[in-house]
Amino acid sequence: MAGILVALLMLILGTNDALAGSKISALQIKGSDTMVNLGQAWAERYMEEHPDAFIAVTGGGSGTGMASLISGTCDIAMSSRNIKQKEIDQANAKGRSPVEVKVALDGIAVVVHPKNAVGKLTLDQLADIFSGRIANWKQVGGADAKIVILSREVNSGTHVYFKEHVLRKNDPGLKTEFAPNALMLSSSQAIADEVAGNPSAIGYYGMGYISPRQKVIAVAKDEKSEYIEPTIDNVVKNLYPISRPLYFYFNNECQGLAKEFIDFALSPEGQAIVKETDFVPIK
């Protein structure tokens, strides 16, 4: 009885080892959902040029990517946020030290329904709206209607970035949170759809999702500053106030294919792909 179990287990574990052994020239990339399309585009182009290489790109969220990097099940983690101290500690405990590379930029667009009269807001007003202190559109020059706040789920790097840089204004001392009645949607597309169909909604997403079905809000740092729209030019010139870097993380010992792939992503050709997928090149 027990013998059979052990034999079965060994069989399963054995096949696993054999599979892992055959993956020597394969690269596993995992992480941020925001970056999946970008990573996929890079991988496809790279594999076209290097037919012997195999690169698998999967999403799951920045934290999923970090967790895989720490446990050694992926070679590169894509992340739309910085690595957390807790994650560095965990990696160190396993003898790994993650290295960060900035590979692209992303502007976060704030959008409303096309019929909404409001077209520009300051960062302070945005913070007040998303934290629930401003609850009616007429307080910011719109119609008399309750504001419906749309946010991404907490598993999204975009959610974390928006909270830290808009709601808390980069001040780690501030404890501002999203209003408890904010609707948490599980994808950027869900936010795009809800904003397109709801005249009193406001939401945010990566600028790749901008379409004529939503109206983009021009954002200013404060009342005296200019109101800036999220365009590629404005993000490159660092004029648009809500833009963030996108990262690759890899373990220091990693070399070969992983290094070549990162070099490719940072090359002029790789950065051209960044632009094609609606993100912003770093150079």
Place this chain on the structure above:
Amino acid sequence: MPMLRKFKEFVIEKLILLCGIASVIFVALIFVFLLKEGLSVFKFVRIGEFLAGRSWYPISEPAQLGILPLILGSLWVTFGAAVISVPIGLGCAVYIAEIAPGRTKEVLKGGIELLAAIPSVVLGFIGMVTLVPLVKNVFHLSTGLTGLSGSIILAFMAMPTIVSIAEDALYAVPKSYKEGAFALGATHWQTIWRVLLPAASSGIVAAVMLGIGRVIGETMAVMMITGNSAVIPRGLLEPLRTLTATIAAEMGEAVVGSEHYFALFAIGIILFIISFAINVTADLFLHKHK
């Protein structure tokens, strides 16, 4: 040769035994794993604060891990789904078991089975596109992503369970009961209402409980259409967040070994306990008369 046959018999018997107890072993292993991971959250937060806390901000520093809004969210959605699906489901079961003529009966049963076969993500998607705007317009709400939308879709999911088990219970009522009622001059409806339903009551309660069990564990559809705001819901016309949707939405990003990660496992324990209790109750009712 007889030796070989005996040996074969022995091996097959043991293999089947292994298959038989596999599910029990898996449940036990899952529960042990859930406990091991989930109980660690109480190193960070007291059990009272966890169960009765009103704020769920799991990724803040320090994290606020109060799951009262999530528990109430799950209960509200389940309550709404039960209110919708129980009367319709029981009516449907009575019609199929007692009234429908042969042909209609087959068509209806096929339809119910089809309803059970629709994947929940598809129901959620359909709800998002059709039901959410409808709820918004009918009730003049600021958004249609509400508990009510979730309840309606979940009612569709609970119905097949309720109908098929309740129908079985009605069939199991001895024919002599019905004949006796008719012989006393009762009408068909009086027979159904006064004789058949009470006689099948334990099976019907089990049907309802299993339907509710299906609803409370459902994840994908509610995550797509209930809006997921972690506020204490005051009714079904507001957005709310369920226990299941919280785990599904947040597990991907929880830092392994953080209080958030453990809290999600603790939510898993609570769900496990709730569905275990529901199933045991259903089981008790099912075997009451045996």
